[in-house]
Amino acid sequence: MKNVAILATGGTIAGVSYSPTDTTGYHSAVLSIDEIVQTIGPLKAVANITCEQIAQIDSADMSHATWLQLANRINTLLKQPEIDGVVITHGTDTMEETAYFLNLVVKSDKPVVLVGAMRPATAISSDGPMNLYNAVILASSSAARGKGVLVALNDTINSSRDVTKTNTALQDTFKAPELGYLGYIIDGHPHFYRLPIRKHTYMTEFEIEGVAELPQVEIIYGHVNDNGALAYAAAEAGAKGLVYAGLGNGNMSEHMKKVLSDLQRRGIIVVRSTRVGNGVVTRNGAINDDRYDFIAADTLNPQKAQILLMLALLETTKPAEIQRIFWMY
Numbered sequence: 577m578k579n580v581a582i583l584a585t586g587g588t589i590a591g592v593s594y595s596p597t598d599t600t601g602y603h604s605a606v607l608s609i610d611e612i613v614q615t616i617g618p619l620k621a622v623a624n625i626t627c628e629q630i631a632q633i634d635s636a637d638m639s640h641a642t643w644l645q646l647a648n649r650i651n652t653l654l655k656q657p658e659i660d661g662v663v664i665t666h667g668t669d670t671m672e673e674t675a676y677f678l679n680l681v682v683k684s685d686k687p688v689v690l691v692g693a694m695r696p697a698t699a700i701s702s703d704g705p706m707n708l709y710n711a712v713i714l715a716s717s718s719a720a721r722g723k724g725v726l727v728a729l730n731d732t733i734n735s736s737r738d739v740t741k742t743n744t745a746l747q748d749t750f751k752a753p754e755l756g757y758l759g760y761i762i763d764g765h766p767h768f769y770r771l772p773i774r775k776h777t778y779m780t781e782f783e784i785e786g787v788a789e790l791p792q793v794e795i796i797y798g799h800v801n802d803n804g805a806l807a808y809a810a811a812e813a814g815a816k817g818l819v820y821a822g823l824g825n826g827n828m829s830e831h832m833k834k835v836l837s838d839l840q841r842r843g844i845i846v847v848r849s850t851r852v853g854n855g856v857v858t859r860n861g862a863i864n865d866d867r868y869d870f871i872a873a874d875t876l877n878p879q880k881a882q883i884l885l886m887l888a889l890l891e892t893t894k895p896a897e898i899q900r901i902f903w904m905y
């Protein structure tokens with residue numbers, strides 16, 4: 577049997593409610609991972625499982641410190657020849673961010689799978705047990721090797737780069753809206769249909785061993801009549817980079833062009849993403865990036881562009897280099 581380590585961080589998969597019919601009013605992050613695993617009998621036949629409680633939080637409270645701790649622990653575990661894969665239990669609200677961060681800094685081709693639940697463990701038809709069972713199957717599977725960090729809920733397999741939470745309450749929430757699932761997990765078997773082609777995990781240039789904190793990068797949400805106050809406030813608060821969740825193809829008003837290029841000249845790196853939810857932010861498309869020294873986020877949503885920019889800033893502050901990084905990952 578394969579050996580899978582489950583690293584638990586809390587979330588709804590560890591949540592409890594007063595009533596079995598409550599699916600949104602509940603306490604997140606209550607049950608320990610040992611308690612959860614004990615309730616899923618069929619797991620014993622899938623893999624030898626070891627459990628570690630890394631955190632016990634609602635994923636709204638996920639932090640860079642916990643990301644660094646988690647990533648370092650995963651790298652240590654996956655260096656051990658006897659460990660075949662890792663599962664991380666996590667709240668769904670920020671799962672896509674943790675997954676993409678790990679996708680960029682885990683140094684192994686062994687499977688790493690994030691899983692959670694939309695219904696607490698106490699709900700009728702809670703999705704947690706089947707989701708966790710499927711995640712352990714995926715982490716034990718040689719088919720999942722070399723495909724980057726994966727997100728597996730609701731019988732689907734998603735690439736951490738492209739996946740996003742698309743519904744506030746339904747179980748069918750994790751999707752890569754236009755790019756699609758990588759596959760499904762049905763009756764205990766992963767079925768893959770496509771591959772992520774952007775570089776990930778063991779192929780990246782990012783090294784977090786010894787890194788104590790990540791550079792401050794803020795996200796500014798574009799809207800009509802934006803006066804730039806939040807962008808200036810972010811600079812004032814010490815931001816080293818800004819991600820602009822722009823209009824359409826990362827577009828912005830004449831006023832915001834002045835605000836952001838002013839901040840760029842003061843040494844703050846500006847990445848243009850979009851509030852649209854799908855599609856490419858193209859370099860020199862809606863905005864002349866060459867003129868302003870801005871960076872186009874490609875298809876990364878603002879919260880993922882923020883993560884890539886933080887890691888890029890550990891290496892360089894050159895806009896051309898950072899643009900290369902955005903096209904690579």
Ligand code: ASP
Binds near residue numbers: 587588668
């Ligand atoms: N608020 C919860 C969390 O992100 C939601 C969930 O896990 O589904 O921790």
